[in-house]
Structure formats: C-alpha cells, structure tokens
Amino acid sequence: MITFLFLWLCLPRVESLTYPAVISPQDPTLVIGSSLTATCSVNSDLHLKAEDLYWTLNGRRLPPESYKVLNGTTLSVALANLNGSRQQSGDNLVCHSRDGSILAGSCLYVGLPPEKPVNITCWSKNMKDLTCKWAPGTEGETYLHTNYTLKYKLRWYGRDNTCQEYRTAGQYSCHIPKDLALFTPYEIWVEASNRLGVAVSEVVMLDILDVVTTDPPADVTVSRVGDLEDQLSVRWSSPPALKDFLFQAKYQIQYRVEDSAEWKVVDDVGNQTSCRLAGLRPGTVYFVQVRCNPFGIYGSKKAGIWSDWSNPTAASTPRSDRVPGVCDPKSGEQNTTLRRELKQFFGWVKKHAYGCSNLSIKLYDQWRVWLQKSHKTRNQVLPGDKL
Amino acid sequence: MEVLTVDPANLLSPAASSSSLSQQEVATKIKQTHSLTVLLKHCSEQLLAEYVRHQGEPFSSPDFQPPAMAVPGLPSPSVPPEAWLALSDGKRLWHLAAAYAALPGLLGSVRRQQAELNPLASELHRQLEAAARQCRGLAGNLERIMGALGVTGPPPPSSSLGGPTTGAFLAKLGGYHVCRLHRDWAMRSHEALGLLRTKYPL
Numbered sequence A: 001m002i003t004f005l006f007l008w009l010c011l012p013r014v015e016s017l018t019y020p021a022v023i024s025p026q027d028p029t030l031v032i033g034s035s036l037t038a039t040c041s042v043n044s045d046l047h048l049k050a051e052d053l054y055w056t057l058n059g060r061r062l063p064p065e066s067y068k069v070l071n072g073t074t075l076s077v078a079l080a081n082l083n084g085s086r087q088q089s090g091d092n093l094v095c096h097s098r099d100g101s102i103l104a105g106s107c108l109y110v111g112l113p114p115e116k117p118v119n120i121t122c123w124s125k126n127m128k129d130l131t132c133k134w135a136p137g138t139e140g141e142t143y144l145h146t147n148y149t150l151k152y153k154l155r156w157y158g159r160d161n162t163c164q165e166y167r168t169a170g171q172y173s174c175h176i177p178k179d180l181a182l183f184t185p186y187e188i189w190v191e192a193s194n195r196l197g198v199a200v201s202e203v204v205m206l207d208i209l210d211v212v213t214t215d216p217p218a219d220v221t222v223s224r225v226g227d228l229e230d231q232l233s234v235r236w237s238s239p240p241a242l243k244d245f246l247f248q249a250k251y252q253i254q255y256r257v258e259d260s261a262e263w264k265v266v267d268d269v270g271n272q273t274s275c276r277l278a279g280l281r282p283g284t285v286y287f288v289q290v291r292c293n294p295f296g297i298y299g300s301k302k303a304g305i306w307s308d309w310s311n312p313t314a315a316s317t318p319r320s321d322r323v324p325g326v327c328d329p330k331s332g333e334q335n336t337t338l339r340r341e342l343k344q345f346f347g348w349v350k351k352h353a354y355g356c357s358n359l360s361i362k363l364y365d366q367w368r369v370w371l372q373k374s375h376k377t378r379n380q381v382l383p384g385d386k387l
Numbered sequence B: 001m002e003v004l005t006v007d008p009a010n011l012l013s014p015a016a017s018s019s020s021l022s023q024q025e026v027a028t029k030i031k032q033t034h035s036l037t038v039l040l041k042h043c044s045e046q047l048l049a050e051y052v053r054h055q056g057e058p059f060s061s062p063d064f065q066p067p068a069m070a071v072p073g074l075p076s077p078s079v080p081p082e083a084w085l086a087l088s089d090g091k092r093l094w095h096l097a098a099a100y101a102a103l104p105g106l107l108g109s110v111r112r113q114q115a116e117l118n119p120l121a122s123e124l125h126r127q128l129e130a131a132a133r134q135c136r137g138l139a140g141n142l143e144r145i146m147g148a149l150g151v152t153g154p155p156p157p158s159s160s161l162g163g164p165t166t167g168a169f170l171a172k173l174g175g176y177h178v179c180r181l182h183r184d185w186a187m188r189s190h191e192a193l194g195l196l197r198t199k200y201p202l
Helices: A001-011 A335-351 A359-378 B023-055 B081-086 B089-117 B120-151 B168-199
Strands: A021-022 A029-031 A036-042 A054-057 A067-071 A074-079 A090-095 A102-111 A120-125 A132-135 A145-153 A173-176 A186-194 A195-201 A204-206 A220-225 A232-236 A246-255 A264-269 A273-279 A286-296 A313-316
Touching: A021 A090, A029 A054, A036 A102, A036 A232, A054 A074, A090 B168, A102 B168, A132 A145, A132 A186, A145 A173, A220 A286, A220 A313, A232 A246, A232 A286, A246 A273, A264 A273, A335 A359, B023 B089, B023 B120, B023 B168, B081 B168, B089 B120, B089 B168, B120 B168
Parallel strands: A021 A102, A029 A102
Antiparallel strands: A021 A036, A036 A074, A054 A090, A067 A074, A090 A102, A120 A132, A132 A173, A145 A186, A186 A195, A186 A204, A220 A232, A232 A273, A246 A264, A246 A286, A286 A313
C-alpha cells in the first residue's frame, strides 16, 4: 500500500495530458551488466488489470517469467545483465496492455563511464592557430553519448580556456583560431564526460613553434627535360605564408605511374624549388606531388610538421618513335668524324698491340649495321602500345 | 537541396494592400503556394522517416501504433477526408492557417528535445529546422491568399506552454506526433491548394 502511494506521488503532474500508466524509474542510467526492476502502474480509471499487461524492450517482448504482479494495477519486470544501449537516445522500455497498445514508456541508458582520451596531437597552421585531435580511450564504444571538451592554458598562468570549434579535423578534434602566444609552453588536455562519469586525459605540453605546419607548395609544375625519355623536371614555389619568417624549408616529392598505386618518394630535398626526377619510363604518364616542412623558424632546431601534399600534377615522359627508315642513317652515310678517328685508332692498334690483328674499321662498320638492325626491333611500334 | 522559403514581405508589391490583388496576382500566388506544398509533402515524409530511425524500436518498426496523444495547440486534421473536400475554400484555408501557425513552434520544440536525445543526429536537426522554416513560409503565403480572397484568419496560437520537462520516452512520442501531424497537414494543404489552383487558373 505504501509502495502504491509512493508511486502515485511520483506521477508527473501535467495539466493537459493524462497518462494511462506510468513506468518507474524514468530514464535511469546504468552500467553495462547491471540489473533493473521496473514497475508499470496503470491509471485506475482505465479498469485494466496488472495481469493483462506485458513489457517490451526495444520492440522485443520480455518473457513473462520476469514479471511480477505487485497489486491490482501494478506489474513489475526484472531485467538482468543489461547490454549497452542500442541507440544513444536510450533503449525503449514499454508497458503494453493485452491488445498491444502502448500505455507508458521509459528510456534506459546503459553504458560505460568514459575512458581517458589519449594520443593528443596538435599542429599550428602558419603559427596562427592550433588544431588538436585525440582518440577516445581504449574501449571507444561507451554506448552513451560522450561529450569531449578540449582545454588549454599557458603553463605559467592560471586561467583555463575552453576550445569552442569542434570536429574541424575529424570527429575528435578541436580548433583554436586565435590569441595564441609563441615561445611559451601551453598545457593541453581533453575531458570526456557522459551520464556515468568524467575522465580527463594526460596533460600535453607544447610550444606552438614546435608544431608548425604550412600550406603545400604552390605552382607545382612538371615538365619534360628536352627529349630525355627518362626524366622530368619538377618546379614549385615555397608557401607564401611563411615567407616572412621561413629560414629554411625541407621538401619531399612523391610520384607514381598513372596506373599504379605505389608512390616513390624523393626525400632530402633541401631549401630549393626545383628537382629533377630521373630513371623514369619513357612514354609514361606520371603524377607528382610536393609537400613542405617548415624548418628552423626563429632559430628553432626542430623540424615542423609536413604540410599536405600539393594537388597531383601530371606529365608524361617523351617516347622516341623510331619509324623504320626515317631517322636511320643511310648505309653509305656514317658519322664521318668518329669513323675517321676510329680508323686511325685501329691502324695504331695493329702496329702496336699484339694479338689484336682482327680489329679493323671493318669490325666497327659491322657493329654499326648490327646496331641499326637491333634498334629497329627495339623501337618497333606494337599494336598494344600506348603512344 | 534548395529550400523554397517564402518571405511574406516579398510576396507582392509593397504598394498592394491585402485585398487589392489582381486576379492574375492571386492566381500566381496560389500556384507558388501549391509548389511549396509539393515540397512540404516530400520533406515531411523524409522527416518522419528520419525521426523514427533515431528513436529506436518500436518507433522505427513499420507497424508502430502510438497511443493517441493530444499535442497542445495543434489540432489533428480531424475533419475526415470526404468532409474536408466538401468544405468551402475559405474554411479549408482557415484550418490550414491555424495548423501552420502552430507547427513552426512545435517543430522547434522537437528540435530542442532531439538536440538532447540525439546530439549527433545532425541530419535530423537540419531537417527539423528546415521543416519549421517551410511551415513559416507556408503560413505567410496562406495569409496573403486569404487576405486577397477576403477570408478572415484564425486567432494567433496561444504562446506555447513550454510544458514541464517530460521523460525521454514521452519526448520521443511527442516528437513523433508532431512529425506525423506535420506530414498529415502537408498532404491536406497539397490537396487544398490543388483545388484552389483549378479555381484560380493562371
């Protein structure tokens, strides 16, 4: 009787709406694996009996063995070993009358308290701002909506600041757009909170100058090097934003063949704005990208953070198409200067070198003919070739 | 997707007072409003589907049967379909105007509740905001048409009760009812404006 009075007093008092029944507790928050006993009390006006009621959780009917009739108008249900909530808005625990109609509901929030956020990494774009990202603690999935707050303060001054712009670089990130001091360390940490509790990450300490990145190099152009079939020349401009305080920059180039996913990287490109790629395949389209690392800003000895890659620029190496007969020297026409010199050389060899009597200019002529013949084969255009 | 919002101030030349619209201008306004109801019909269906998706079962099951619930300030389209068609244009417009005066506020409340219940459901929040905007646009259009046709409008809705903080389940249920009513009224308004268009052709 006292329980019933207690339940009656807990009914919500809303003027314009009368509820056919009430479930208690309303919107509880629970740890995964815990148990819960809930009760459904029907409005006595409705002439419904407790025995006629049944329960569902997220649309699935709960077994009658877990029910207990407490009195004429109240039915309880025992839930054990609860799983994490299926949706963040809460699991729907519903009390029905026998014909299936919904009498009342309560939302269960079952999950885990948050874990300490980890792996806080930050970077500053051109020393103007700071973006940080982090990862949720090892469990990740808490089943409850978890709110993250990034906080920061200057090491030697007391005031905590809260970052406002979230999700600028992925789900777990925040962007601080201005009012950042240089040459003085910041303390940065992330607080995670949900209905079951709060967790605070380790504090990360950094100076903005140590985590500077910049824009990708601009005006990246890739061009052929004359007729050279195996080379391309890459040119770019240093990122304009850092021109006032960039003492040095390191660059990296990556390139790949058009239909391959494998990038080749050219490292150790120092403070220059051009580079030649060699050892390439003739008649092939290459994609090239360049990125920049601001280095030695204000005398800092540390490297900064690599920029994004520039948009890919494409270029193709030349392919010499030797159509048979066009560029081959006619059989009578030789490289006269070279041949003359060689003839003199062989004459000298015959006189002074023993055992080389077979060497003569005739051998050279034979070699030239052989060369032209094998060139023709090598440069023949096959049906499958892409020109 | 472009949202067709109608600013009541842009509806017609500022010089024209409410009753001095030419036949041509009225017909144009009706056609424009009819297009708006086509958009509303489509968007309200999408909104209802998006809404139930985030509340979990039983809301999202196809045979969901919610208990009847009076949503304060918003009448259900209680006039049955045949009787609805038998009403005069003026009466129909009157009912529509009453509904669309109340809907923006109710959709706003649902959005606030869903910001708490489903904080990450950004698409749902966006659609709820868009729905409120579209309803305001339609309300403005209806006001102009009624003025041109000499139909008196309903009294403005009483300021929303705000209401005591209900439990999460009741919030989900209340939001469901608002979204469904929004869809039902979109269907009704589309019908009514279609009939008006035939009567006031361009």
